[in-house]
Amino acid sequence: MTEHDPDAASSPTVSRAGDRIHLVHHQGNRPPHWLTELAGRLSPARPGEAVVVVGAPLHEDGAEALCTWLAPSLDSIRDAQVRLLTLVMSAGALESGGHPSAAALICERWGLDVLAAAGTALVTSDGTLFSPDLPGASGGWWHFSPGAEARRVNSHLPLPDWELAVRRLGRQTVAGHVVEPVPAGLAVRPAGPAPVIAHTRPHTIPPERDRPQLILASAQVPAAVLAVVMGALPKPVRAALRLVTLDGQPLLRLGEELADLLDGDVQVAVGAPVAPAGTTPDGASAGDAAVELWMTDLRGRPSWRPFARTAVCSPESVTRATSVRAPRVTEWQAPANCSELMDSEDCKAVVTPAGLWLGPRDVEPPLLALFRPPTAEAVAVDLGVPGRPLADCLWPGLDTLLGRLEPDVLERVVVHAYGDLGTEDRERLLEFSARHRFSMAS
Template sequence: MSDSDAEEVCRHLMPALESSRDAHVRLLVLLMAEGANGCAGGFSVAQLICERWGLDVLAAAGSALVTEDGSFFSPDLPGASGGWWHFSPGSSPRSVGSHLPVPTWRSAVQRLGRQTVAGYVVEPVPAGLAVRPAGPAPVSARTRPLALPPERERPQLVLVSSDVPAPALAVVMAALPVHVRSLVRLVSLDGQPLLQTGQELADLLGSDVTLAVGAPWLSGVSSWEAVSATDATTELGMTDATGGFWRPFARTVVCSPAGGDGERAVRVTEFRMPPVLGGTTDQAAPGLTALGRVVVTPAGLWIGPCSSPLPHAATVRPPSRDTLAVEVGVPDGVFDEGLWKGLALLLEGLESDLRERVVVHAHGHLTAKDRARLHALGARLGPACGHDGDTGSGCVS
């Protein structure tokens, strides 16, 4: 930015700056791209404001972005420097990091520094810690973790690929203070399911492990090889085999250590409900059936009797990048008229792009009439239909 540009910005901001000074404001956050940058030997907008109005100013050297939780992020990428800088009258500018406010977990993450664990490089990034294979790495393996916006309440353990073994992750997690470790969420940039890794990690740590469902996706960006700072706003979702992006209903799941019976519990903790349910959660859904309730599972949705718990198979089914699992019924149960009507209304109410991905998994005793209903529903609405048995937990595939 040239000196004349900086002067022009300050002229437009003058009424607000005068008012701020008169109100004894001491610290100003300048949410402006490259507000900390000036031309060679010249002043930046932040410097001019600081010196002329006597204000402390926080400004970004690169893009200035607002994240989902309302905090500020300025990614610092190769060839596109960024980060937030603090300007104070009479002092040299100092770097304060890539995000504001500084989260309480950042110091614990940075203390780990860059290290190698079992053949994997672990290093601090704005969102938390990144894990990638040691040795030569493509540009995307280094750039993607730097472009992920942080979350104020929790650090993320960002896996460049999902094949990192649980024992290596356990070493990294164990090095964090207990209060920070409990906040960590695992996210894989390749979008592959992490349920098995999460379950093994929960057993090794003896504590709950939080996982993201899907991978961060950059809006409008088809390749991570050349990520720009302005593309840093992301959302979690799935990219299917054709490259199409879609959002599953589950966003975050928690894996618990195996119990005395060897069974592992997986529960969904962050999710969205289909619009057809009108925002209801884990209860009878108005407009569907008085006998049915709909619950978000790691891989999709379950609909079943109000008094029945979710089938264990539905709670541990890993999400798929190409399909949305719709579970119906309970093991050893029967399918009554209300449940079939509820399933039909649920599927009809899904967005068309999601309905095309549906695979129905039936749990219970399917009669010949039930099979006919299921195939008719598939022919009408598009979900794949079939069944692998008459009793127990069956799958429609």
């Protein structure tokens, strides 16, 4: 529904995306899909509150112009007895050239409390507001109230349940490593000189409501240091926490060492956090805080998105009874639903840290497949189990998988075949390799 659509071609359009949710976008009757999707994460507005999401760029007189274009909407918001307006707009709380911010003008003229970002205004996948607060730069969300000074609230809202426990730790040094709270949880880096990215990148990773992250500058941080940090957290927060590293190197071995020291499960991320291109369209005043896990090379360049997102490492005391100790993948984003890969009651597909395993339904993946660390260079596809011939039901699933992979992922596939391969199996693998152009493990 379009609320205001003036004649001037350069003027923005104000649309309504829901009850008390308003969108400012380029001239036209329909807001772009990315903007409505962003607004959908903030819907519905809570009683007594309203939301304005600004998707169009504003010029030098942006604050005044925005007030002009929003006037009908702001009048209706005020008449509806709204107490708080959330202005999702980059620099909405920032004065410019001696002129009041958009948030300050709206607060003064309409008598509303306004929540706005001093830096980039982002929305996470679960609807959390995020504005990175980098050293030496404006950021964070600010609260404006009529007749009062604006006050900084936080870099992200609402505050997750784990926030207080993390902030209580404060900034400290543990065995030559600096530990400090960041929006997503805690960051750990070696004390002393470090690349700029080690200081700034942890502040740009958006938080998750359900769990804090322990962000490591590299996978070389000693497990004993992390055990001290995690041991200082309340047990529920410690159990929810996930390790993630900026260099993208495998964390499984570190996770096992840490699990033994803490005598409890430890969650580790597979891959490094990378912000995908296009999360904030050119010129837009609001954006997506999406971060995806990618395998990265030694120069930090993304190569492919691992199917596994989170693996759990258990302590030896827990796994001693079964004599099997292997990480368990608990979150994944496979290229196809694993159950769809196998149109058979005899075979199954399982996501592993390094890729995917296809095999008989009555057995578990071989330990070699479960322990293989993920790498930037290879996507491991494991077939079958030692001591048994490859089942006929594996071939349709393998064909489906390879047909759904993106070209940049397919070129990294390395197939590991276990068990007794007959002449027909070898010929079929060679035929698949030629058709789909993947590599075979030697």
